[in-house]
Amino acid sequence: MTLEALLQSKFGYPAFRPGQKEIIESVLAGRNTVAMLPTGTGKSLCYQLPGYMIEGQVIIISPLLSLMQDQAEQLMMNGEKKVIAFNSFLTRSEKRQALINLNQYKFIFISPEMLYYESVLSQLKKLRIALFVVDEAHCISQWGYDFRPDYLKLGEVRQKIGNPVTLALTATATREVKADIKKSLGILDCSEFIYSVDRPNIALTVEMTDNFRVKTERLVELAESLEGPGIIYFSSKKMAEQSADLLREKGAKRVMAYHGGMDQESRILVQQQFIHGQLDLICATSAFGMGINKDNIRYVIHFHMPLQIESYLQEIGRAGRDGKQSIAIMLYAPGDEQLPIQIAENEFPDKSQIDWISDWMEENPNSILNVGAYEEQIKQRSGLTDIQWRIFNDFFERKIKSGMGYKRILQEMNGYCEDRIKLKRNSIEEVYKWIHKKNCRRENILSCFDEEKNSSVQFCCDRCGLQFENFIRNTKSDNQDRTLYDWRNHLEYLLIPGE
Amino acid sequence: MHRSYLKTVIMYCVNELQGQRTIYSILHLLNGKKSSQTIQDAHLFQLTPLFRSFGNLSRGVLEHLAEEIINSSWMTAIDEKHYILTAEGKRELERSLLECPIPSSLNGWLYHSTGELFWERITLLIQVISHLNYNNVKYLPIQRKRDVHEWLKDFLRTSGFARNEVGVMLYRELGQCLEKLSEINPAVLTLRLTGYNRIGLTAVQASEQLGISQDYYHHQFLGAIHHILASVRENSAEYPLINKIVSGAGNAVQLTLSAQKTYTLLKQGLDLDDIAKIRRLKKSTIEDHVVEVALNDGGFNITRYVSEEKQKLILHAASSADSLQLKQIRQIVPESDYFEIRLVMAKLGERQ
Ligand SMILES: [Zn+2]
Numbered sequence: 001m002t003l004e005a006l007l008q009s010k011f012g013y014p015a016f017r018p019g020q021k022e023i024i025e026s027v028l029a030g031r032n033t034v035a036m037l038p039t040g041t042g043k044s045l046c047y048q049l050p051g052y053m054i055e056g057q058v059i060i061i062s063p064l065l066s067l068m069q070d071q072a073e074q075l076m077m078n079g080e081k082k083v084i085a086f087n088s089f090l091t092r093s094e095k096r097q098a099l100i101n102l103n104q105y106k107f108i109f110i111s112p113e114m115l116y117y118e119s120v121l122s123q124l125k126k127l128r129i130a131l132f133v134v135d136e137a138h139c140i141s142q143w144g145y146d147f148r149p150d151y152l153k154l155g156e157v158r159q160k161i162g163n164p165v166t167l168a169l170t171a172t173a174t175r176e177v178k179a180d181i182k183k184s185l186g187i188l189d190c191s192e193f194i195y196s197v198d199r200p201n202i203a204l205t206v207e208m209t210d211n212f213r214v215k216t217e218r219l220v221e222l223a224e225s226l227e228g229p230g231i232i233y234f235s236s237k238k239m240a241e242q243s244a245d246l247l248r249e250k251g252a253k254r255v256m257a258y259h260g261g262m263d264q265e266s267r268i269l270v271q272q273q274f275i276h277g278q279l280d281l282i283c284a285t286s287a288f289g290m291g292i293n294k295d296n297i298r299y300v301i302h303f304h305m306p307l308q309i310e311s312y313l314q315e316i317g318r319a320g321r322d323g324k325q326s327i328a329i330m331l332y333a334p335g336d337e338q339l340p341i342q343i344a345e346n347e348f349p350d351k352s353q354i355d356w357i358s359d360w361m362e363e364n365p366n367s368i369l370n371v372g373a374y375e376e377q378i379k380q381r382s383g384l385t386d387i388q389w390r391i392f393n394d395f396f397e398r399k400i401k402s403g404m405g406y407k408r409i410l411q412e413m414n415g416y417c418e419d420r421i422k423l424k425r426n427s428i429e430e431v432y433k434w435i436h437k438k439n440c441r442r443e444n445i446l447s448c449f450d451e452e453k454n455s456s457v458q459f460c461c462d463r464c465g466l467q468f469e470n471f472i473r474n475t476k477s478d479n480q481d482r483t484l485y486d487w488r489n490h491l492e493y494l495l496i497p498g499e
Numbered sequence: 500m501h502r503s504y505l506k507t508v509i510m511y512c513v514n515e516l517q518g519q520r521t522i523y524s525i526l527h528l529l530n531g532k533k534s535s536q537t538i539q540d541a542h543l544f545q546l547t548p549l550f551r552s553f554g555n556l557s558r559g560v561l562e563h564l565a566e567e568i569i570n571s572s573w574m575t576a577i578d579e580k581h582y583i584l585t586a587e588g589k590r591e592l593e594r595s596l597l598e599c600p601i602p603s604s605l606n607g608w609l610y611h612s613t614g615e616l617f618w619e620r621i622t623l624l625i626q627v628i629s630h631l632n633y634n635n636v637k638y639l640p641i642q643r644k645r646d647v648h649e650w651l652k653d654f655l656r657t658s659g660f661a662r663n664e665v666g667v668m669l670y671r672e673l674g675q676c677l678e679k680l681s682e683i684n685p686a687v688l689t690l691r692l693t694g695y696n697r698i699g700l701t702a703v704q705a706s707e708q709l710g711i712s713q714d715y716y717h718h719q720f721l722g723a724i725h726h727i728l729a730s731v732r733e734n735s736a737e738y739p740l741i742n743k744i745v746s747g748a749g750n751a752v753q754l755t756l757s758a759q760k761t762y763t764l765l766k767q768g769l770d771l772d773d774i775a776k777i778r779r780l781k782k783s784t785i786e787d788h789v790v791e792v793a794l795n796d797g798g799f800n801i802t803r804y805v806s807e808e809k810q811k812l813i814l815h816a817a818s819s820a821d822s823l824q825l826k827q828i829r830q831i832v833p834e835s836d837y838f839e840i841r842l843v844m845a846k847l848g849e850r851q
Contacts, residue, residue, distance in 0.1 A: 069643070077637050094645060256704070266701040268641055273698045485708070487689040491673060494625050494694040495666040497632040 003049070010052060011078065017042050019195045023167070024049055027131060032166045032190035034137070034181060038197050039171045039317030044071055047133045047167055051106055056130030059164075060109045063139050063148050065089060066287065068109045071135075074293070075107055082106035086114055099123050112150035115157050124157075129164040134185065137168035138310070141180035144173075145308040145427055147420070149394050155186045166190075171317070172197055172310040175450055197313055197449050201320045203327040203471075204441040205462040215333045216246070219303060222329065223247050223255070227298045227473045228280040233315055235304035235339055237261045237285055243303065244283040254280040260287040289315065295322035299471065302330040307340045308427035309434065309448055325459060327471045330435065337432050344424035348417040349388045356382050357392075358410045368406050371396055391417075440464050504715040505556075506564050507595040508549065513574060514584050514592060515544045521580040526561045529553040531611055533755050535787040538794045543844060547608035548601070552721055553714075599715050602683055602722025610725045613745060618724060619647045620654075620744050622692060622699070627651065628666040629694025641693045658743055668740045676730050676738060680723060684709065687719045754788075754795055761788035762796075786838045793845040801846060805839040813843040 003021060007013050023035045023046045037043050051058040062068040065087050072085040082105045084098055102108065102123050114120050138144040140151040158166060168181050168190075182188050209215040219232065234240040237259040244257035256270045256279055273279045275294050282288060297319045306312040312330075320326030349357075357378060361367060367374045371393060379389050395416060399409040434444050441461035443453045459466055512525045520540060527537040531551020541547045565582070568574045573588030584592060623642040630638055640648065655662065677685035690708060693699040700708065706716035728745060735742040754762060757780075764774045771789070775782045793799050801810070809832070816831035825840050832840070 073639055077639055079636065090645070256701075264643065265641070266703070268639070268643070269693070269698055269701045272639060272641070272693070276696065276698050278698055485686060485690070487677070487685045488674060490689045490692065491670055493697070494629045494692055495632075495670040495673075497663070497666065 006049060006052060007045075010049070011045065019193060020045055020049075023193050026191045026193065027165060027167050028053060030165050032185075032187035033193065034168045034178065034187070034190050035193045036170050036173050036178070036197075037193075037195050038199055039314045043135075043169050043171070044074070046169065047131060048075065048107070050131060054130040056128035057103070057105065058107050058131045058133060059124070059127075059129055060107065060133040060135055061112055061115075061151075061154060062109055062135045063112060063146070063151070064136075065111060067136075068111060070292070072107070072109050080107065083109070085109040086120075087111040088113075103127055112148065112154065115150075115153065121157065121160060124161050127161075129161060132158060132161070132164040132166045134166065134168045134181075137170040137181045137185075138173050138177050140184045141173075141177040143176045143180060143423070145310045145424075149398065152184065155184050158185060172313055172449065174448065196446070196451055198442065198446060198451070198453070199317060199320065200455060200457045201323055201325055202316055203325070203459040203461060203466055204316075204445075205327065205466060206330045206332055206435050206441070207462075209331060209333045211333050215303070215331050216243075218331060219243065219301065220247065220250055222299075222301060223252060223281060224250070225472050226327075227471055229274065229277070229294070229297050230281050230299040230301065231289065231297060231315075231318060232281065232283050232301040232303055233288075233306075234283060234285055235343060239303065240283045240285055247281070247283070252281065254278065255283065256281075257283045258288040259285040286311065286315065289318045292318065293321075294318075296324070297321070297326065298324075299327045299329065302328075305330070305332065305336045305340050305428070305431055305435070307344060307424065307431070309430055309445060310427075312431065313445070325470065327459075332435050337428060340428045340431075341425060344428065345421055346385070347387050347391070347424075348421055349382075349384055349392050349413070350417070351414055353382045353384060353388070354392075354410050354414055354417075358407065361406050361410075369400065371400075438463065502560075502564060502712070502714050503595065504599050504712050504718070505553065506568055507592065507599060508553070508601065508714075508718075509561070509564055510568060510573060510584060510588060510592045511596070511601065512546060512549065513582050514589065515546055516540075517544075518577045518581045518583040520544075522561065522565050522582060523558070523580065526556060526558060529556050531607065535758075535791045535794075538791060539841065539845065541608060542794060548605045550607035551611040552605060552607045552718060600682060602718055602725075604680070604683070604726035604729060605718060605722045606725045606729065607721070610728045613728055614721065614724045616647075617728060617745055619644060620650060621741075623647055623651055624654070624665075624744065625669070626693050627655075628669070631662065632666060633695040635695055638695075641699070654743070658740075660740065660743075665740065672738045672741050673727075676727050676741070677723070679730070680726055683719045683723050683726070685723065687716060688723045691720075754791060757784075758788040758791045761785055762792050765789070765792070786841075790838070790841045790845050793842050801842045805835070805842055809835055809839060810843050810846075813840055817844065 001009075003024060004015070007016065019035070019037050020042055023033060023037075026033045027046070027050045035043075035046060037046070047058055047060060060068075060071070062071065068085050068087060069089070072083050075083045084102075084105045084107075086095070086098055086108060088111065090098065099119060103126070110120070134140070134151075134154060136146070139146050139148040140154065141147060158164070163186075166185060166187055168185060168187070170177075170181070173181065178192075178194075182190060207218065209218055223230070223232070232240075232243065234243065237257075240257045240259050244255050247255045256273070258267065258270050262270075270279070270282070271288070271292065274282050275292065300316045300319045302312070302315070306315065316328035319328060360378070360381070364374075367378075371378070375389065375393070378384065379386075384392060392413070395413050396406075396409055399412065400406070404412075430448070434441070437444055440453065440463050442457065442464075446453050457464075459470060508529070509525060512528065513522075516524065524537065524540050527534065528541055528546055528549060529552060531554055541550050565574070568588070569576075569582075571588075571591075573585055573591050574582045575585050576582055619642050623640060626638070626641050630636070642648070655665075658665070660668065677688065686709060687705065690705040691699045691702070702716060702720065703713060705720075706713045709716065711719070727741065731738045731741050731745055760778065761774055764777065769777070771782060771785050774780075775785045778785070789804065793801055805813070812832045813828060813835055816828045819831070825837055825844075828840050828844075829835065829837065
């Protein structure tokens with residue numbers, strides 16, 4: 001069977017998107033491969049399809065639980081039953097069960113922290129691994145915007161399980177990050193497939209507003225006039241909620257908020273309503289959008305400044321997957337850079353918190369070899385947030401295992417956190433500069449990735465000149481469902497087969 | 500805060516508690532805390548229907564609402580954190596219960612866990628049937644829990660109902676059952692259902708569509724579910740399919756883990772002192788466990804711990820005392836201890 005025939009029969013797509021076929025062929029030829037495909041161009045197909053052509057298991061390392069869950073579900077929706085997402089969502093007995101039966105699965109998603117467990121590793125060693133996939137591979141790099149310490153040991157893991165053919169996937173990687181990925185995974189001799197981060201069908205604009213109030217008014221105006229569906233990104237759950245409420249008050253009925261603080265059932269429903277066209281607009285935090293297959297998103301608005309260009313690209317990349325013209329709008333008001341700086345700093349434990357923990361450990365030496373057991377106590381007294389605790393705990397556990405004393409670890413942690421914050425500040429600075437630069441926005445972004453803008457783009461950016469009318473809704477959509485709800489009719493529709 | 504229905508519920512509890520418990524016992528009750536104290540209080544003060552009916556209510560919100568109720572002079576403190584309703588408060592409670600009655604079908608104590616499981620199962624089942632009806636295989640399941648999926652697989656394979664009949668049967672049974680809801684609009688449930696090309700509403704969306712507050716919606720939603728479960732329980736022959744869906748769901752006795760361990764030892768015939776020694780716990784803790792078992796397991800016989808004769812005395816005292824406080828009962832039956840009284844009261848609560 002040709003690759004194209006398999007693509008049609010297994011996935012129902014008539015043709016590959018740019019890059020997919022080359023990457024798949026490279027993997028099938030047994031070459032280690034680093035692939036950079038922009039968001040929204042079908043990265044996961046690059047390991048799914050080879051999975052059906054080679055014997056043995058496909059292991060996929062994925063950093064985010066929600067993303068992993070989405071990807072596993074996509075596969076299952078496609079009729080693949082031999083899929084498992086091996087992560088902390090599973091109960092202990094489910095984990096045990098899954099471990100015993102690991103060889104019965106074809107696609108095994110694993111979160112990196114699971115690889116700490118010897119029992120997991122030893123089961124992996126017994127498998128015949130056809131392909132080792134590192135998704136979001138930029139997380140491996142200290143330079144990456146989303147560095148995950150757990151990713152650092154993937155090279156070691158890869159070695160332990162017999163150096164299987166490896167595919168490192170990412171949407172955005174600068175030169176340094178790419179070099180880090182190869183070195184860290186031990187695949188210096190790999191094939192590289194790098195595709196432009198540019199998405200020419202997404203117009204880029206930044207709108208300067210005078211203050212928060214004006215920004216909010218403009219948001220309402222945009223939501224009322226732009227051709228949907230659309231997503232508005234916020235940095236805070238509360239703002240996402242409030243804005244959705246505000247827009248509903250203004251008469252836009254089909255708007256909902258989406259964030260990690262909602263219960264799971266509501267999250268699934270809102271996501272599905274959006275995909276099925278029951279909603280036109282989502283007011284979301286960055287928790288929304290990963291793994292969502294919706295082709296016809298026409299606009300993405302950022303109400304708050306993103307923390308780095310890379311995540312900005314990821315988020316706007318959810319627009320226009322169908323190739324049709326779409327637009328990304330960032331709203332800026334003076335002082336907006338303060339919020340991302342605050343968010344970045346709050347991610348890490350600060351010096352006074354670490355000092356406090358140091359004193360506390362001196363008084364409670366029993367805790368040192370078993371900090372995990374003191375989570376609640378430490379969190380409560382030192383005021384560490386969940387994220388801060390995770391960073392603290394990860395770092396501490398890693399170092400204590402290497403035999404380092406706790407005082408030294410905490411000292412190093414101070415330095416580590418300072419470095420990470422500095423790095424994040426630089427990224428924010430980069431976004432800030434990008435907002436204020438006077439020349440082409442696309443050109444600017446591309447230069448961050450050592451790319452040049454070579455094609456002429458029809459609707460490029462506000463700096464190149466852009467007519468807004470092209471993105472305005474032409475029909476005043478009457479989206480209110482006026483039919484009266486009848487519960488019996490609904491039940492009948494759901495349960496009784498139609499003719 | 501606009502949570503007037505929740506305030507009504509809190510005032511209702513305050514009224515039933517008659518100042519004998521702190522405001523926090525209401526929090527534990529509505530959260531559904533599985534502690535002996537909470538379970539006993541729920542039975543003693545006949546608040547079992549409300550057990551775990553606001554699982555997410557936080558301490559802060561409760562305190563805030565209590566303050567608002569006090570500021571409206573509907574409630575007054577008689578002791579540290581002990582409150583009673585004022586005359587005005589009682590009138591207000593009566594008025595708001597007329598406007599928004601607590602659903603009479605609500606039965607949190609009996610159905611809280613079965614209800615959650617039933618909802619997970621039935622929403623997934625309906626989604627699957629609907630997609631089968633339209634011959635569509637590509638969709639994302641609305642429930643993610645693995646055990647619910649396992650259950651469904653099993654159900655479709657072993658239920659004994661033909662696949663193409665399940666939808667029709669479920670339509671008939673649900674229709675018949677929901678029709679009998681008198682004070683709740685069946686839409687509180689059906690609006691939330693997902694199927695082919697039609698995704699269900701979230702709780703917030705449903706409450707908005709029905710034009711009721713989120714809190715009141717939540718109780719009506721639970722009330723509708725508990726109504727179904729009670730109907731099936733009373734008349735399983737009429738609802739064979741739903742009965743099958745519910746079977747094996749949460750009927751097991753629910754005990755705290757520690758009480759479970761004690762129960763296992765009890766069943767092996769050990770006495771309380773032995774168990775305390777083995778488990779290295781205080782005897783009073785073991786006694787708490789026994790009370791918990793008595794509250795949870797209808798078949799548990801307490802005669803081993805309280806003689807029939809004493810049981811009668813305590814029951815009599817309970818009916819003559821003007822409040823169900825253990826101290827008062829003890830004054831009437833001085834030869835009994837608190838453990839014995841609590842055990843008898845546990846059984847009494849059950850009969851109510
Ligand atoms: Zn431009």
